[in-house]
Amino acid sequence: MIVAISLGCVLFGWIAWRARIGKVHEEVAERIGQIESDRPFISIYPTHWRVEWESETNQNLTLPGGSLRGRTIRSGATLTFSRLQINRSVKYSPHWMKWTGTETVFHRIKSIRRSCDHTREEVEGLVREIVRLDHIEHLHVGRTPLTAAELSLIAENVDIDSINAAMIDLQYGDILPGLATCNVQELDLSHTWFSDPATADLPTSLVDLNLERTAVTDAGLDQFVRLTNLEHLNLKRTPTTEAAIETLRAKMPWCTIDWEPLEREAP
Numbered sequence: 037m038i039v040a041i042s043l044g045c046v047l048f049g050w051i052a053w054r055a056r057i058g059k060v061h062e063e064v065a066e067r068i069g070q071i072e073s074d075r076p077f078i079s080i081y082p083t084h085w086r087v088e089w090e091s092e093t094n095q096n097l098t099l100p101g102g103s104l105r106g107r108t109i110r111s112g113a114t115l116t117f118s119r120l121q122i123n124r125s126v127k128y129s130p131h132w133m134k135w136t137g138t139e140t141v142f143h144r145i146k147s148i149r150r151s152c153d154h155t156r157e158e159v160e161g162l163v164r165e166i167v168r169l170d171h172i173e174h175l176h177v178g179r180t181p182l183t184a185a186e187l188s189l190i191a192e193n194v195d196i197d198s199i200n201a202a203m204i205d206l207q208y209g210d211i212l213p214g215l216a217t218c219n220v221q222e223l224d225l226s227h228t229w230f231s232d233p234a235t236a237d238l239p240t241s242l243v244d245l246n247l248e249r250t251a252v253t254d255a256g257l258d259q260f261v262r263l264t265n266l267e268h269l270n271l272k273r274t275p276t277t278e279a280a281i282e283t284l285r286a287k288m289p290w291c292t293i294d295w296e297p298l299e300r301e302a303p
Contacts, residue, residue, distance in 0.1 A: 057170055061145045064165045068148065071158050147174035154180050163190060171195040178202040178224070184234075188214030198222035206230055208251055212237040225250060226270070232256030240265060248272040248294075254280035261287050270294045 150162060163186045166175070175196050177187075182204040191199070192214030199220050206228040215223075216237045223238075224246040231251040238245070242263050248270045254277055260269060261284070271281065272294055281295045 058143050060168055060170075061143060064168055065145055067165050068150075068162060071154075071161060145169065145172050147172060147176070149176040150180055156181060159186070166190050167193040169194050172197075174198045174200075176200040177204060179204070181205045184210035184212055188212045188237075191215045191218040191220065196220050200224040201228070202246070203227045206234075209233055215239055232259075235259035238263060242266050244268045246270040247274065250274055252276060257281075257284045258287075260284060260291075263288075264290065266291045268292050268294075272296045273298050 148166065154162075159181055162177075162180075163182075166172075167190055172194065173196075175190070175194075175198070178200050179202070182201065184206050187199075187201055187204065187206075188211075190196070191212070196218065197220065199222070202224050203226070206225070208229040208231050210229070210231070210233070212234050214237075215234075216239055218239050219241045220239060221241055222244040223242055226246045226248040227250070229251050230247060232253055232255050235252065235256040236259055238259065240263055243265055245263070245266060245268070249272070252271065252274045257276065257280055260266070263269075266288070267290070269288075269291055273296060275298050276295070278295070278297070281293060285291075285293050
């Protein structure tokens with residue numbers, strides 16, 4: 037009897053904990069959606085949802101404006117037509133989940149996409165909400181004025197599998213200490229001022245790393261050797277030399293390294 041009561045208490049505690057986290061995901065999704073609601077011509081639905089067993093459905097969302105003659109685009113595409121139709125993932129609940137009131141126990145945000153044309157105030161609000169989460173699979177904040185400190189804060193507080201932060205507002209010499217302790221597997225910082233000091237902050241969990249058109253030089257290449265899980269590294273159009281890249285390839289036979297010179301030869 038005591039064992040049964042103990043197990044019941046543990047189960048109740050687990051359900052309450054799961055529901056509390058689910059409630060946070062609900063609140064974050066709502067608040068991020070409010071930021072997007074003032075931008076009807078940006079065709080990005082900010083949050084995608086998942087249920088534990090990946091049950092989901094599709095819903096069409098038509099934005100007001102001119103006409104695009106019913107053209108359908110994939111969720112997350114960045115277009116600025118005045119009228120378009122978006123096919124997006126929406127939160128789905130089986131009937132039993134609704135009947136038992138356990139939706140928050142199972143629902144979690146799967147991914148968050150934000151890009152382009154956001155003010156500092158909006159980005160700061162976005163960061164405040166994201167760091168409340170425990171885990172998301174994918175974060176896309178490319179082309180936003182996100183700073184190194186904000187990206188580092190997110191990486192330090194949220195377990196994220198994949199981050200696309202191409203063209204964010206990194207400055208030359210910025211460091212990203214929050215990355216060092218995270219478990220991100222895919223990271224895109226291409227077309228930023230990511231430079232040698234930040235290479236020491238790259239986590240060993242990385243499998244795919246895109247640093248195309250960044251400021252990494254030959255002096256920072258040895259930091260990549262410690263990334264023993266890395267399978268693909270993109271160093272195209274960086275101020276590195278071919279000789280240094282070949283040396284790096286010899287040191288990292290487990291990793292495919294893409295490279296081409298910063299200045300292309302004239303045809």
